[in-house]
Amino acid sequence: MGVDVTVETVIERPVEEVAAYAGDPSNAPEWYANIRSVQWQTPPPVVQGSRLDFVAQFLGRRLAYTYEVTELDPGRRLVMRTAQGPFPMETTYDWSPTSRHGTLMRLRNRGEPAGFGRRRGIV
Numbered sequence: 001m002g003v004d005v006t007v008e009t010v011i012e013r014p015v016e017e018v019a020a021y022a023g024d025p026s027n028a029p030e031w032y033a034n035i036r037s038v039q040w041q042t043p044p045p046v047v048q049g050s051r052l053d054f055v056a057q058f059l060g061r062r063l064a065y066t067y068e069v070t071e072l073d074p075g076r077r078l079v080m081r082t083a084q085g086p087f088p089m090e091t092t093y094d095w096s097p098t099s100r101h102g103t104l105m106r107l108r109n110r111g112e113p114a115g116f117g118r119r120r121g122i123v
Contacts, residue, residue, distance in 0.1 A: 004110040011103045018103040019075045019095040025052050034058055048072045051083060087113045
């Protein structure tokens with residue numbers, strides 16, 4: 001069974017501001033509940049090909065993985081895929097303006113947790 005979870009929220013700030021903040025992986029531990037730390041393997045700022053080491057807490061377990069930025073459309077979309085970690089995962093951020101000068105932020109995580117949850121009955 002795969003994982004495919006999308007969450008979205010409207011943030012009452014301009015798209016450029018939201019995308020600049022949420023699209024900077026260094027800020028993830030401040031707003032993304034499961035992310036504990038982020039370390040750059042490549043120099044910031046984020047560009048296609050950037051690599052980052054993430055440490056997360058998920059279902060009571062510590063997960064360490066490396067993401068690589070595979071797609072970047074500044075202010076609109078950021079896609080990262082695991083280059084190394086417990087299971088293949090893709091995270092996509094999409095930002096679009098709302099009619100009230102805010103931002104609709106969509107965050108999608110999808111992957112196949114082969115072995116991670118199946119052995120322990122998590123998935």
